Amino acid sequence: MTDRLYYNGRVFTGCSDDADADAFRVSGDGTFSWAGHFEGDPPEGSVDLGGRFVLPGLIEAHEHALIVAGIASASPCTIPAVRNIDDMVELLRRNPNFGKGPDAWITGWGYDETKLAERRTPTRHDLDRVSTTQPVYVIRSDCHSGICNTRALELAGVTRDTPDPKVGAFGRDPDGTPNGVLFELEANARVRNLAEKPDFESVVRTIAASARHFHERGYAVTTEMMARLAPLNHLRAFREAEKLGFDLQAALYLVWEGKADPFGMRDLLPEEKTGRVRFAGLKLFADGSVSGRTAWVNRPYSDGTTGLSTLDLPTLAAAYEYARRNALQLSIHVMGDRSLDRIIDFFADKDPWLDGIPSVRLEHVTLISRAQLARMRRGRMSWGATTQVIFAFAEIESYREALVPEVFKEIYPVRMLESELGPLALSSDSPATTWMDPDDMAVSLEAAVTRRAYEGSSINAAQSIPVGKALRLYTGRASGIFRTEVPAGRIAAGCEADFNVMSADPFGMEPEDLRNLRVDEAYMRGEKVFARR
Numbered sequence: 001m002t003d004r005l006y007y008n009g010r011v012f013t014g015c016s017d018d019a020d021a022d023a024f025r026v027s028g029d030g031t032f033s034w035a036g037h038f039e040g041d042p043p044e045g046s047v048d049l050g051g052r053f054v055l056p057g058l059i060e061a062h063e064h065a066l067i068v069a070g071i072a073s074a075s076p077c078t079i080p081a082v083r084n085i086d087d088m089v090e091l092l093r094r095n096p097n098f099g100k101g102p103d104a105w106i107t108g109w110g111y112d113e114t115k116l117a118e119r120r121t122p123t124r125h126d127l128d129r130v131s132t133t134q135p136v137y138v139i140r141s142d143c144h145s146g147i148c149n150t151r152a153l154e155l156a157g158v159t160r161d162t163p164d165p166k167v168g169a170f171g172r173d174p175d176g177t178p179n180g181v182l183f184e185l186e187a188n189a190r191v192r193n194l195a196e197k198p199d200f201e202s203v204v205r206t207i208a209a210s211a212r213h214f215h216e217r218g219y220a221v222t223t224e225m226m227a228r229l230a231p232l233n234h235l236r237a238f239r240e241a242e243k244l245g246f247d248l249q250a251a252l253y254l255v256w257e258g259k260a261d262p263f264g265m266r267d268l269l270p271e272e273k274t275g276r277v278r279f280a281g282l283k284l285f286a287d288g289s290v291s292g293r294t295a296w297v298n299r300p301y302s303d304g305t306t307g308l309s310t311l312d313l314p315t316l317a318a319a320y321e322y323a324r325r326n327a328l329q330l331s332i333h334v335m336g337d338r339s340l341d342r343i344i345d346f347f348a349d350k351d352p353w354l355d356g357i358p359s360v361r362l363e364h365v366t367l368i369s370r371a372q373l374a375r376m377r378r379g380r381m382s383w384g385a386t387t388q389v390i391f392a393f394a395e396i397e398s399y400r401e402a403l404v405p406e407v408f409k410e411i412y413p414v415r416m417l418e419s420e421l422g423p424l425a426l427s428s429d430s431p432a433t434t435w436m437d438p439d440d441m442a443v444s445l446e447a448a449v450t451r452r453a454y455e456g457s458s459i460n461a462a463q464s465i466p467v468g469k470a471l472r473l474y475t476g477r478a479s480g481i482f483r484t485e486v487p488a489g490r491i492a493a494g495c496e497a498d499f500n501v502m503s504a505d506p507f508g509m510e511p512e513d514l515r516n517l518r519v520d521e522a523y524m525r526g527e528k529v530f531a532r533r
């Protein structure tokens with residue numbers, strides 16, 4: 001097969017902030033061989049784009065692809081469908097597993113107690129109204145905490161005598177009996193690991209089936225930010241899914257479970273760090289969330305608290321040593337500026353250990369100052385970041401409630417990050433967002449450009465960025481955060497021929513309509529993989 005020419009389009013190549021080409025060529029090996037301006041008679045077999053807008057295949061730089069893949073059978077306990085606890089109970093009773101016997105888990109995702117009319121976290125007493133015979137489990141919007149019913153607590157063996165983990169806790173009734181609220185990762189995992197303990201084959205099938213979800217939304221590259229080696233090796237699962245048709249490139253980040261002791265994770269094999277799906281890094285959590293007031297901040301929240309650190313220095317040091325030895329990136333969840341200070345201090349005298357991509361990537365950076373960016377630049381370390389304006393878009397009420405006004409007006413400074421930090425991506429952190437279709441790029445795009453929340457109020461409007469810059473943070477700029485087997489995120493010679501024909505030209509849309517932008521056709525490696533009917 002010779003090169004195929006696509007011409008007469010509005011082509012955003014991801015190499016600049018504008019639609020800077022009208023044509024491109026795709027070669028027989030599934031990569032782009034050229035992009036630019038075409039004049040003259042197109043050869044036979046060329047494709048007339050009819051003036052339509054084309055984007056490179058998108059990069060979702062911070063996502064939980066496994067949870068997204070698994071969400072199919074879990075009930076979305078989010079706005080607009082769920083506005084109070086009765087709605088949630090009702091919705092869970094319509095879960096496909098309802099009535100399927102005592103071993104069938106009824107699961108949901110995405111609740112946020114601040115969005116519920118009752119403004120409290122549902123407990124087992126609420127979820128027992130869904131079922132007393134079947135286990136029920138719902139993961140919170142932040143994917144850190146969860147809630148479950150009495151049956152689920154029984155199956156997990158969590159009783160009055162079960163001690164709380166070091167970080168987080170089991171919520172309790174006044175008499176000390178666990179009330180079904182599972183605060184933070186460790187407590188949450190006690191139940192979650194049972195609820196989501198499908199056999200290897202069904203995980204593989206779920207991943208394979210999720211390719212369509214990603215194609216419809218225009219993604220060619222995705223990430224799994226909480227991957228594991230055991231009990232289920234997620235890399236192996238993705239690779240089996242590739243045989244069943246999963247065709248995206250994917251970067252997997254291993255949750256650091258080594259703590260500070262030397263008996264942590266085994267070293268990785270070279271073949272685990274190459275290929276279309278690969279282990280790309282380690283994931284650490286330095287703090288919680290701003291909306292939940294668990295991010296560690298320099299200036300107190302409106303209730304006078306300052307959040308907490310979930311990362312001690314010996315653990316950070318052990319993870320750093322492991323990452324260097326294994327040539328992996330360190331990805332650090334850091335929302336609060338106080339946590340960030342400590343991370344900047346730690347790396348102040350350290351050298352980068354990876355070439356061409358940042359050795360350390362910061363996730364979310366809800367609060368980051370110009371002074372902190374300057375300190376980062378003064379050291380030798382190479383930094384990258386992902387940030388999620390969609391959090392504030394969807395969770396505006398909790399941000400407004402948690403933060404005093406002076407701090408609120410500094411959140412998600414995307415304009416500053418965009419101009420001061422090279423490797424930067426906008427992303428959704430899906431499904432860790434209380435929104436019904438959280439990894440719809442168009443919603444993040446609208447939030448970044450308009451800086452308005454879903455209900456119309458302003459989110460620090462001075463940090464708005466133009467639409468072209470926002471698109472680049474999902475394409476060309478995002479491609480600088482981590483490496484892929486075949487270069488991606490740009491329509492340029494040598495990059496994988498992943499592209500999307502869009503429903504409209506976002507440069508011509510009203511900013512407040514951007515969320516309606518859709519993928520009409522998606523192509524991977526030059527082949528059409530999705531067409532909207």
Ligand SMILES: [Zn+2]
Binds near residue numbers: 062063064225429432
């Ligand atoms: Zn995440």
